[in-house]
Amino acid sequence: MPEGHSVHRIARQFALHFVGHRVAVSSPQGRFAAGASELDGREMTDARAVGKQLFLEFDHSTWLCVHLGLYGAWDFAGDITADATVASANGRMGQTNQRGTILDEDAAEDSIASIGAPRRTRLRMAEQEKLEAPIESFPPEPIGAVRVRLLTDDAVADLRGPTKCVVQSPEEVEATLAKLGPDPLVDDPAEGEARFLSVVRKKPTPIGLLLMDQNVVSGIGNVYRAELLFRARLDPHIPGKDLPEETIRALWRDWTHLLEVGVKTGQMLTMDDLDPEAYRKALAHRDDRHWVYHRAGLPCRICGTNILMEEMGGRKLYWCPKDQG
Known part of the structure; x- marks a missing residue:
């Protein structure tokens, strides 16, 4: 999708x-x-x-x-x-x-x-x-x-x-529109962040489900969910209400950043600070573009632990049990 x-x-x-x-x-x-x-x-x-x-x-x-x-x-x-x-x-x-x-x-x-x-x-x-x-x-x-x-x-x-x-x-x-969560490219940045924070911090729902809920935040699908959670080093199962305020704000700001990159490049590029050769490879191949998405059983790019895959919200979730544990 x-x-x-x-x-x-x-x-x-x-x-x-x-x-x-x-x-x-x-x-x-x-x-x-x-x-x-x-x-x-x-x-x-x-x-x-x-x-x-x-x-x-x-x-x-x-x-x-x-x-x-x-x-x-x-x-x-x-x-x-x-x-x-x-x-x-x-x-x-x-x-x-x-x-x-x-x-x-x-x-x-x-x-x-x-x-x-x-x-x-x-x-x-x-x-x-x-x-x-x-x-x-x-x-x-x-x-x-x-x-x-x-x-x-x-x-x-x-x-x-x-x-x-x-x-x-x-x-x-x-x-x-009233039923949709904020979109970083549509809403005022501060207002969108405040709306996202207000909803997430009240929910007992795991953050891995909240990020896919279009009533909570607009536009995030399976790829961005996995990558946002890894970039934040977040366990997907933590309830939204248990997350620190600054962590929730950081998630919104990172989604803003990744969405802007996606619109600019036409790619779901979720790895930052790549050298020119790595950047070219990332644009050319999905395997060089993501931290954890579609990498079940492969070693984590950071710690070497095998990436896990599980069903969450009817979709495949990829995550590192050590870096996000």
Whole structure:
């Protein structure tokens, strides 16, 4: 499932190529025909991500709300701008099973807006990001079961397999947002930290579950959970209410840092202070990118103890029993 950095990058792609444009909306698959009819012909006026959810506003009055879930993906095509890290990858990027990329020395742009001229191509954005072959005609024919197609004069976005895809009023969007925990890239930093602290310190729930609870904090998934806990040297089973205040604040600040890195690089890069060669390896391969995630049975990078894997909250949790014991 895409974690917060991926959805923020998708929102930025919409902001760059769709906001300010009138959009033809259709449902090639047919399952979203009524919603598509309601949005068709309107101008997209905003694109924002909060945690794992995407909100696209039309005519300042109606929103398309999308949660990709486990299988959802957006395919962009046309005169779109690809992120430098995607353009140099020639393969999957962004999250769990990606092959990654090796950047040129001067290819460390901060965002999709900083790369050069757009190219008429196809880009998939989901759990991984994949730059595909250039398209021969525009718009390309829909591929597969496309729930929603958003089309402008120059760009098209096709949505497949989402868990959630609904039209909402501003009031309904506010109700949805009210249920979500703070997002470091959306909330005021101090207010977000205070909200996170207030909730965690009251909960008897293990911190390893709280970090995955989107009502507590937005955007953290299985990879970031494991890495945040290791970076803090925290036992995943400690109840939130038993954590010192400064530890909780430090978790929020570290999540802010890692989310910013993820949006910038397109990678869930959780190891800091890497030398240039190690940085290139980390961007290229997941095995060189994380402290504990997906390393069950392998020695801890710090102490050499074998990394454990257990089920927590229905997902695999990786942790070091010595450094986090």
